[in-house]
Amino acid sequence: xxxxxxxxxxxxxxxxxxxxxxxxxxxxxxxxxxxxxxxxxxxxxxxxxxxxxxxxxxxxxxxxxxxxxxxxxxxxxxxxxxxxxxxxxxxxxxxxxxxxxxxxxxxxxxxxx
Amino acid sequence: xxxxxxxxxxxxxxxxxxxxxxxxxxxxxxxxxxxxxxxxxxxxxxxxxxxxxxxxxxxxxxxxxxxxxxxxxxxxxxxxxxxxxxxxxxxxxxxxxxxxxxxxxxxxxxxxxxx
Numbered sequence: 001x002x003x004x005x006x007x008x009x010x011x012x013x014x015x016x017x018x019x020x021x022x023x024x025x026x027x028x029x030x031x032x033x034x035x036x037x038x039x040x041x042x043x044x045x046x047x048x049x050x051x052x053x054x055x056x057x058x059x060x061x062x063x064x065x066x067x068x069x070x071x072x073x074x075x076x077x078x079x080x081x082x083x084x085x086x087x088x089x090x091x092x093x094x095x096x097x098x099x100x101x102x103x104x105x106x107x108x109x110x111x112x113x
Numbered sequence: 114x115x116x117x118x119x120x121x122x123x124x125x126x127x128x129x130x131x132x133x134x135x136x137x138x139x140x141x142x143x144x145x146x147x148x149x150x151x152x153x154x155x156x157x158x159x160x161x162x163x164x165x166x167x168x169x170x171x172x173x174x175x176x177x178x179x180x181x182x183x184x185x186x187x188x189x190x191x192x193x194x195x196x197x198x199x200x201x202x203x204x205x206x207x208x209x210x211x212x213x214x215x216x217x218x219x220x221x222x223x224x225x226x227x228x
Contacts, residue, residue: 031214040122042204042220050213058215090158094214099146099165102216104158 003027004105006091012111019078021108023091029103030096032074034058034066037088037107049074050096081112117205119219126195127227133180134190134222136205142166144210147188149179152202152221161203164188195226 007022023032031050035043035058045058047066055066063085067075074093078085088109092102116139126132138147149161164172164179172179180189192199205219 033216035218040220042119043206043216043218045215048213048215056213088156092158096213098214099163099208100214101148101160101163102158102214103160104150107156109156 004091004093004103006089006105006108008108009106010109010111012113013078013081014113015082017081017112019081019110019112021076021078021089021091021110023074023076023093023105024072025074025093025103026072027093027103028071029093030071031094031102032068033092033094033102034064034074034076035090035092036060036085037090043090046076081110083112086110086112117207117217117219119205119222121222122220123223123225125225125227126192126199128197129194131191131193132195132224134192134203134205134224136188136190136219138186138188138205138207140186140207140209142209146208147179147181148206148208148216149177149188149190150204150206151199152204153198154201158204162190192224197226197228200224200226 004025033048034046049068065077091105094102118137145166147164151159162174178191202221204221206216
C-alpha cells in the first residue's frame with residue numbers, strides 16, 4: 001500500500017523565516033511532486049523531480065526551491081516565507097513511465113504571519 | 114499550454130440520485146491520460162478513476178464512471194446512487210506522454226449531497 005507522508009499537517013511561520021516541508025514515500029517511486037492548493041485555483045505544480053538530485057520547475061516555482069538527496073524524500077524549501085505563500089501544500093509521488101495515478105500525502109497547511 | 118476546465122464550482126445532488134461532473138481538456142496530443150480525484154474535507158486526495166486516450170470503452174470503478182467523448186475533449190465523471198460521503202471536492206486531471214507523468218489539474222467542483 002503506497003504511503004506518502006508529510007512532516008507536518010499544520011505549520012505557522014513568520015514572514016522572512018526559512019521553511020522546510022518534508023515529504024517521504026515508501027513505494028520506490030521515481031517521480032515526486034510539490035503542489036500548492038488555493039481555493040478556486042485548484043492544484044498548481046511548484047516543482048517535480050524524476051530522479052535523485054534532479055528537479056524540474058512547474059508552473060509556479062518563484063519563491064521556492066527543492067531538494068532530493070534520496071529517492072524516497074523530496075523537500076520543499078521556502079527561502080524567505082511571505083504571507084502570499086500561506087496555502088495548502090501537497091506532495092505526491094508516482095511511477096515515471098506511462099500514465100499512472102499520483103499518490104498524495106495528507107497535505108501541510110502553512111500559515112505565514 | 115495544456116488546460117483542464119471544470120465549469121461547475123459547486124453542485125448539489127439528492128441522496129441516491131446520479132450526478133455528472135463536467136471536465137473538458139485541451140491538448141493536441143494523441144496520447145494522454147485522464148484522471149479524477151476526490152478530496153474530502155479532511156484534505157487527502159483520493160484517486161477515483163482513470164481513462165486512457167486510446168481506451169475505446171468508458172472506464173468504470175464501482176459507482177464511478179467516466180463519460181469519455183474524445184471528439185468533444187470531454188471526460189465527465191458520473192457518480193451513481195449518490196451517498197452523503199460523496200460530498201467533497203472533485204478534481205479532473207490530465208497527463209501527456211513524455212512529461213514524466215506530470216499532471217494538469219482543473220480548479221475543481223464542490224459536490225454536496227443532500228439527504
